[in-house]
Amino acid sequence: MSTAAISNWSGSRTLAGTFLAPTALDDAAEAVARSTHVRVAGSRHSFNDVVDSAETLLSLEHLAYRHPRLAVPASGDAPPSSVEPQLDPTTGLVRVSAGTRYADLALYLHDRGRALPNFASLPHISIAGSVATATHGSGRGNPALSASLTSVELITADGSRRTLADDDPSFDGARVALGALGVVTAMTLRTVPAYDVAQSVYGPVPFGNVVDAFDEISGLGYSVSCFTTLRDDEFASIWVKRAGTELDGTWPAEVAGGPAMSEAFHPIPGVDPANATAQLGEPGPSWDRLPHFRADHMPSAGEEIQCEYLVPRPNAARALEAFRRLSEPLAGLVQVAEVRSIAADTAWMSPMYEQECLAFHFTLVRDTPRVAAALPHLEAAFGPLEGRPHWGKVTAADPARVRPLYPRRTDFLELALGLDPERKFSNDFVRRWVG
Incomplete structure (x- = not known):
């Protein structure tokens, strides 16, 4: 196990807590049982204090699957x-x-003729962390990534194991759980x-236009x-x-x-598009087109801070105009x-709970x-339109405004x-x- 302090992916903040990366599930359970406070750091693509811990900051990276084509060293000794x-x-x-990354799972599935319904912009992110924060891709018919979830396996506060499945009436509460129910060790997805x-x-x-x-x-x-x-x-x-059939059209x-465009383009104008996924109408596997960035390259720009608001679609026109006024x-x-x-x-803590949304995402x-x-300017723009901040990104929103938006x-x-009465x-x- 490693105990060195760690930062998030972009280096914009240091995560609070004593970092532990066990090499066996029993060791993870033991660490949970002996700690009074535990949070889990996934692929560390959060930009706020969502994973910070007053004591133990647990990583399951050594217990994650890594596809041979994308194998990268894990941190620590293991x-x-x-x-x-x-x-x-x-x-x-x-x-x-x-702790498995979406890219690794996608390649595993591709080898067996299967795929995931959708991806986020970055395939480099861990599955559990993405699901826990209502991370999403794009598409009017595509819900957040947590919608594919059918069960979660947890380490509970005393170190024992528990499984929650979608035949439980409260399972929609576990889809986007912000790490508050226990240490998720495995998930089952459609x-x-x-x-x-x-x-x-x-x-x-x-x-x-x-x-x-x-x-x-x-x-x-x-x-x-x-x-x-x-x-x-x-x-x-x-x-x-x-x-699918959309590819048959002109x-x-x-x-x-x-x-x-007649040449490849990076989402950030002027940046070399080498790390962007293939364009120019060239068909390819969904895992290599739906994300904006290639799994074997650095995602996005690297040194950055991210903010995002999810706004109900009925407010789309006003939100787009508010977005436009943020230029200055x-x-x-x-x-x-x-x-x-x-x-x-249908996830209780999803910003998209029972409503289609527009996402306004900022790479700063x-x-x-x-x-x-x-x-505060972003909050002034989107707050009056019932904008909900993404759970893993920075915001100046007042929790007192946001909490009532989650019925x-x-x-x-x-x-x-009920699962964690001591709030470990x-x-x-x-x-x-x-x-």
């Missing part, structure tokens, strides 16, 4: 685990260790038959993302990803006045901002004081207290936002 997922060929359900995706990139597109035709644009493919730097009154690029020559207060801070659609889901420079000073919050708190798995973040 070699990477090679524990394989378990795929049921009859039901298509796959059981996987919680899969679908393997499918191809192709993506074409269009731009630049005048900002007003996107506002006027957003419903049409967001319906152009299985997944659609609109990118802008907010430095000009335009979207630098619109990424249209098509799947690609449009332009989208909202933006022509199809965010000047010099935005590397790129992205607008996406996410379908409704890694300058903590300047970003902190700008965050099942008290049910979730009751579930957490809660932290300041959970108490602040949930109770």
Whole structure:
């Protein structure tokens, strides 16, 4: 086990807690049982204090599956685990260790003719951490990644094991659990038959054209993302990803006045597109097209801070105009901002609970004081539109404003207290936002 302090993925903050990375599940259970306070650090793609611990900060990276094509060294002294997922060929359900990255699981499934329904922008993130924070991809028909979950296996406060499954009436409380129910050691997910995706990139597109035709644009493919730097009154690029029978149709020559690009493009204008997934309408496996970034390269820009608000779709037009007005207060801070659609889901603590949302995502420079000073402008823009901050990103939102937007919050708190009455798995973040 390692006890060195660790930072998050982008180096923007140090995670609080004594870091432990056990090499066996029994060791993890023992660490939980002897600790008075435990949180879990996944792939460390959070930008706030969601995983911070007053005592033990546990990592299950040595117990994660690593596909041979993507094998990378784990931190600490132990070699990477090679524990394989378990795929049921009859039901298509796959059981996987919680710390496994989406990219590794996707390749495992691809080798067996299966796939996941959707991906986030980054395939480098751990499955359990992504599910716990309601991380999502894009697409009007695609809910958050937690919607594929059918069971979770936990280490509880005394070190014993427990499984929660979707035949339990309270399971929707476990889909997006913010780490508050226990240490998730394995999960079972629904899969679908393997499918191809192709993506074409269009731009630049005048900002007003996107506002006027957003419903049409967001319906152009299985997944659609609109990118802008907010430095000009335009979207630098619109990424249209098509799947299945959509691939049989003809690609449009332009989208909202933006022509199809003839060369590969990075979401951040001017950055080498080598780490971006293949474009130009070239079909390929879904795991290698739905994410924006390649699994074997550094994701995004690296040194960054992220913020995101999820706004109910009925407020889309006003949210897009509010987004447009952020150009001045965010000047010099935005590397790129992205607008996406996410379908409704049933997870109690999901921002998309029973409502389709637009995601306004900001990749900001890694300058903590300047970003902190700008965050109230984002809250002023999206807060009045019932914007919910992403659970893993920075925000200046007032928890007192946000808590009432989750109608099942008290049910979730009751579930957490039932499983963890001493609140071993809660932290300041959970108490602040949930109770």
